[in-house]
Structures are given as structure tokens and as C-alpha cells.
Amino acid sequence: MPGLRVAIVGAGPAGAALATLLAEDGHDVVLFDDERRPELVVGESLIPAGIPPLRRLGIETAVAAIGMRKPGATLTWSAQNRFSFRFARYSSWMVPYAYNVPRREFDALLLARAEAVGARRSTMHVGFARRSAAATPGSNGTAGDGAELALAPDAVAATGWPAPDLVVDASGRARAAARLLGIPASTGPRNDVAHFAHFTGYQWSDEPGQVLIDRLDGGWSWRIPLNERLSLGVVLNRAAAASLGATPAERLTAAIATSDALTATIAGAQRRTDVVTYSNYQLISSRGVGPGWVAIGDAFGFVDPMLSPGVTVAMRSAEMLAACLAPWRRSRAGATPAALATALQPYARELTGLLSAWMEVVGYLYDGRMLALIRAGSDMMAERSGRFARALQDHIEANIAGLASGTSITSRYSLGLLRFLGRHGLRGVSPATLAIQ
Ligand SMILES: Cc1cc2nc3c(=O)[nH]c(=O)nc-3n(C[C@H](O)[C@H](O)[C@H](O)COP(=O)(O)OP(=O)(O)OC[C@H]3O[C@@H](n4cnc5c(N)ncnc54)[C@H](O)[C@@H]3O)c2cc1C
Structure with missing residues (x-):
């Protein structure tokens, strides 16, 4: 007997990991992704806690082949304050390494894995609608009786089901479900802007794969080696960013010029991409579950680029959610929107706790x-x-x-x-x- 009919909207690390875990568990899964991604996607540096999910998804070897082993991170705040960490020093506490990964290739691996274990894929951009109480179960693209939101009819048609049992919002920082439903979020103190690009021909005197974080005036920078490419980004408070220029490229160039270390790294290097901009914010939705729907990954909460928790939290949220849906892996019996919402409360509590812990720890660094x-x-x-x-x-x-x-x-x-x-x-x-x- 098949398990639940699950429509996942968004095939980033959260959605694709969830699709894999649910399809392996016997659920019927359709994974939507509109492929509207910027040229470069952030989330290139993983952390040791991300390795167990990669192993569970069966893709660590493939990730190692496209990525670069990351032995640790060095935080340079000033000439006197340089802190270098190697994960191997704490090998009795943690996986002693992580990886730096080009995100497009990393996401493609996750997606390929989801399809290999039976998840179906659609490249449609999915619309959501707030569901009216009078809607009939299964008609008009609704997610069944009592569901709080509905997929647009064309998306339901693409699934081949009368209606999904569960809609998963894995739309990342678009937060499609939370926005539609007007769900508030608690926010953290940072509201920065990041500009970054990839370079080739860079100079590297540190250990291969080591991630370098430097404090700058009004923010900080990352240097993430990705084999022949270097991802170099700056994260600045808005006033500092504005003072450095009008365009992202001007700002990145000016920020690099303020640092001898960054300048030395890209001496003679070539910028291979446009300068991509992300606005950061720290945010946790006050509610990530409702009748017939649930949010995972960034769609539930986003902490900060500092310490690189995002992709790992996204994959962990998929693991937590899959565990809560295990009772339905062989039968859809009793999977009403209300019953699923109740079953998913422990997931929402656990993920809120995880995001809050990250928010606190990142705060100690800032x-x-x-x-x-x-x-x-x-x-x-x-x-x-x-x-x-x-x-x-x-x-x-x-x-x-x-x-x-x-x-x-x-x-x-x-x-x-x-x-x-x-x-x-x-x-x-x-x-x-x-x-x-
Ligand atoms: C400046 C910056 C630096 C960062 N650096 C790191 C780092 O070094 N390491 C790290 O681990 N994390 C980092 N992050 C965080 C990381 O990028 C995210 O946490 C991670 O990508 C979240 O994964 P996700 O699957 O939740 O969402 P996403 O990766 O955003 O995926 C969402 C997907 O949903 C699709 N989608 C959205 N709406 C729809 C729709 N309506 N229909 C169909 N498809 C849709 C999108 O196209 C996208 O493919 C950084 C973030 C920022 C802002």
C-alpha cells in the first residue's frame, strides 16, 4: 500500500532531501521546482553536522567528488585576534570534516537522488491559495477537507491526484505559505546585505579547503575555496554597504580594497561571475504547520550566513519531518489535514528549538x-x-x-x-x- 500523497514545493536542499526520505519510505511524492534561481546560489560551505544527513541520503561520496573537503575555519578579527579551528581536533565530539560545495551541482545531486528513489518532478511554478471553509474536499485543487491552503489547480493536475494529503512549503526565503497566510515571524537583530562572486586564479596560502572569515568595517567576509574557484563574499550592515558604492560590483570591489588579506587573495585573479546580492535577515516563523500543510528549511526559518548552518538545518528539517510522517508510510488511512497537523507539532517544536539555538549561538559570535x-x-x-x-x-x-x-x-x-x-x-x-x- 502506498503512503501519503505529498506535494513538495521547492527542490533546494530541504525539499529534495525530504522527497528522497519520503519516497524511500513508500510515500507518493511530487517535487516542484520552478528553477528560478540566481546564477550563483549561496550555501556553499557545509558544517560537520551536515555530514550524517548526507550519509543518510546516500550522497556523501558524490558530494565529496564535486566539493572540496573542509578541514575547519579561521576567523581573523585583527592581527592580534586570529582564531583557527580544525574539526579534527575535536574528532571524539564530531565528524572531523565538512565540505565546500558548488550549490548548483550539490542541488542537482540531491534532486537526482530524489528522482532515483521514485519522487516525481515538475518544473512548474506553484501557486498557493488560502482555502475557504466551504471548499469541497478534493475539488478545485484543495488538499482535502479542512485544509488551510490549496495548491493552484494546474499544480494539482500535474500530480495526477484528486488532491494531495500534505503540501510542503520548501520554497526557501520566499516563505510562500507563511506569506499567504499572514503568519508573523520573530526576527533577529541583523538585517545585512551580502554581495559575492566566484573568482579563478586566486592566491591561497592557508590549508586547502579551510574557510576564511574576516571581520571588516561594518561586517565580515567569507572566502570559500571550491577547487579551482573561490567564492568570495562580504556581509555588511546596510549603512556600510551603501557607503561603499551604488552597485553590487562597486561595493564588493571597495570592500575587498579595505582588507589586505582579501586584496592579496584575489591579486591576479579573475572574476568569473556577476556579483550576486542577497539580503539577509534572521527570521523564525511563529507557525510552520497547519491543517494540510507544513514548512521546512528556510521557508520555516532562516538564521544567518555566519557559521553556515542553513543547508544543514534544511536537511535536518527534512529528517525530522519524515520521522513524524512515518506512521503513514504504508497507508493513507486517517491522514486528514487535522490529524497530520497534530502529528507534526513535535516536528514544529523541534525545528523551532533548533533554529532558536542557532540564532542564540550566532548572536554570541556577532x-x-x-x-x-x-x-x-x-x-x-x-x-x-x-x-x-x-x-x-x-x-x-x-x-x-x-x-x-x-x-x-x-x-x-x-x-x-x-x-x-x-x-x-x-x-x-x-x-x-x-x-x-
Ligand atoms: C548570504 C548568505 C550566505 C549563506 N551561506 C551559507 C553557507 O555557507 N552554508 C550554508 O549551509 N548555508 C548558507 N546560507 C543559507 C542557505 O543558502 C539556505 O539556508 C539554504 O539554501 C536553504 O535551503 P532550502 O531548501 O530551504 O531553500 P532554497 O535553497 O532557497 O530552495 C528553494 C527552492 O524553491 C524554489 N521555489 C520557490 N518558490 C517556488 C514556487 N512557488 N514554485 C516552485 N518552486 C519554488 C526555488 O526556485 C528554489 O529552488 C546562506 C544564506 C545567505 C543569505
Whole structure:
């Protein structure tokens, strides 16, 4: 017996991962994607917590072939404040590596995997409609009796079903369902703008694959090596961005010129793409589930580019959602919109918790407390080099690395330790000096 009829709108990492997991579980899945993507898509740097989902999806080897192994990340805030992390140092806590991936190829792998296990695909741009209470089950593209929103009739026709049991909004930052239904979101303090491009012929003196993050005036930059290409981007507050020029290319060029390190990296390099702009915001929907529908990935919440959680959260949200739908993997019996909405409440709670934890941890990096804590620890080590001090410092760093790699992002102990030390463990190091404006 087939499981649920699930229409997934959006084939980014969230939608394609979910399509794979649900099709493997025996559900009948149609995955829509309008393929309206910019030339370059952000989300090129993965984190160790993203590796278990890749393994579960059966694509780690293929990802390794298109990507570059990422040993860690180096955060340079000033000449005196350079923090270099290698995941392998914490190998008893986490997967000791991650990957940098070109997003188009990465998404194509995920999509191919979904199709290989039986998900059907459509390139249609899908419209949603708020459903009126009087609508008849199964008619006019509705998702069945009591559903809160409907797919447009042409999308329902493309599925071949009278109506889907569940509509999944995986539309990314378009947040199609939340916007239609007027669902509010809690927002974080950052509202930055990012400009980035790919370069070839760049100079690299760091370890291959290491991701380099540098603090800039009014923001920060990323350098993500992707084999022969380098992704170089700047994330700036709006005033700083505006002061650097009128066009994205002017701003990226001017921001690079403010940094000796960035200038040296692209000396003699060639820009191979247009400069692409993303506006960032930090946002978690107050509701991501309703009768007949659910949101995953960025459509549910977006944290920040800092620490690179997005693609991993997208794949994790797919895993969490698939687990909640497991009771229907062999039969659609009882899959009313209301019953599904109830079954998906634990998913919504877990994902909200995950997004909130990321939002908090990213906040510690922006306001300077996370690096002040590490600075205070290394200053202490310089003063006293006893075994106890070393063990304490190792423990603190491992917990912070566990959070920043996503491995223990929801660990109450690690978060509690960060909060406690952020208040009491800074030993005179001022977080303001390590904050990002
Ligand atoms: C500046 C910046 C830098 C970032 N850097 C990183 C990073 O280094 N690492 C990382 O992990 N994350 C990063 N992210 C976040 C990452 O890009 C996202 O979290 C991730 O892409 C979310 O995946 P998704 O599947 O939810 O959505 P998306 O990848 O946005 O996919 C949504 C898909 O839905 C399709 N779609 C939308 N509406 C419709 C419709 N109505 N009908 C049909 N199709 C539709 C779109 O075309 C798209 O293909 C960054 C984000 C920003 C803004």
C-alpha cells in the first residue's frame, strides 16, 4: 500500500532531501521546482553536522567528488585576534570534516537522488491559495477537507491526484505559505546585505579547503575555496554597504580594497561571475504547520550566513519531518489535514528549538562574547600552564566547537556553559572589541 500523497514545493536542499526520505519510505511524492534561481546560489560551505544527513541520503561520496573537503575555519578579527579551528581536533565530539560545495551541482545531486528513489518532478511554478471553509474536499485543487491552503489547480493536475494529503512549503526565503497566510515571524537583530562572486586564479596560502572569515568595517567576509574557484563574499550592515558604492560590483570591489588579506587573495585573479546580492535577515516563523500543510528549511526559518548552518538545518528539517510522517508510510488511512497537523507539532517544536539555538549561538559570535571567551581562555593558558587549566580550556573549547559545528547545537549543557561563561568567564576581555558592527 502506498503512503501519503505529498506535494513538495521547492527542490533546494530541504525539499529534495525530504522527497528522497519520503519516497524511500513508500510515500507518493511530487517535487516542484520552478528553477528560478540566481546564477550563483549561496550555501556553499557545509558544517560537520551536515555530514550524517548526507550519509543518510546516500550522497556523501558524490558530494565529496564535486566539493572540496573542509578541514575547519579561521576567523581573523585583527592581527592580534586570529582564531583557527580544525574539526579534527575535536574528532571524539564530531565528524572531523565538512565540505565546500558548488550549490548548483550539490542541488542537482540531491534532486537526482530524489528522482532515483521514485519522487516525481515538475518544473512548474506553484501557486498557493488560502482555502475557504466551504471548499469541497478534493475539488478545485484543495488538499482535502479542512485544509488551510490549496495548491493552484494546474499544480494539482500535474500530480495526477484528486488532491494531495500534505503540501510542503520548501520554497526557501520566499516563505510562500507563511506569506499567504499572514503568519508573523520573530526576527533577529541583523538585517545585512551580502554581495559575492566566484573568482579563478586566486592566491591561497592557508590549508586547502579551510574557510576564511574576516571581520571588516561594518561586517565580515567569507572566502570559500571550491577547487579551482573561490567564492568570495562580504556581509555588511546596510549603512556600510551603501557607503561603499551604488552597485553590487562597486561595493564588493571597495570592500575587498579595505582588507589586505582579501586584496592579496584575489591579486591576479579573475572574476568569473556577476556579483550576486542577497539580503539577509534572521527570521523564525511563529507557525510552520497547519491543517494540510507544513514548512521546512528556510521557508520555516532562516538564521544567518555566519557559521553556515542553513543547508544543514534544511536537511535536518527534512529528517525530522519524515520521522513524524512515518506512521503513514504504508497507508493513507486517517491522514486528514487535522490529524497530520497534530502529528507534526513535535516536528514544529523541534525545528523551532533548533533554529532558536542557532540564532542564540550566532548572536554570541556577532556580539563578541564567543571570541572573548576563547581569548580569555588562551590568555589564562599563557599565565598558568597547569594540567587542570589545560583540561578546563580544552573542555570549554570542545563545547564551543560542538555548538559552532552544529554537532551539539541543542545540547543544554553546551548552551548553558556558553551562557554562564559569557557572563562570568571573560576575565576582563571586552566583547565589544571583538564584536561585528
Ligand atoms: C548570504 C548568505 C550566505 C549563506 N551561506 C551559507 C553557507 O555557507 N552554508 C550554508 O549551509 N548555508 C548558507 N546560507 C543559507 C542557505 O543558502 C539556505 O539556508 C539554504 O539554501 C536553504 O535551503 P532550502 O531548501 O530551504 O531553500 P532554497 O535553497 O532557497 O530552495 C528553494 C527552492 O524553491 C524554489 N521555489 C520557490 N518558490 C517556488 C514556487 N512557488 N514554485 C516552485 N518552486 C519554488 C526555488 O526556485 C528554489 O529552488 C546562506 C544564506 C545567505 C543569505
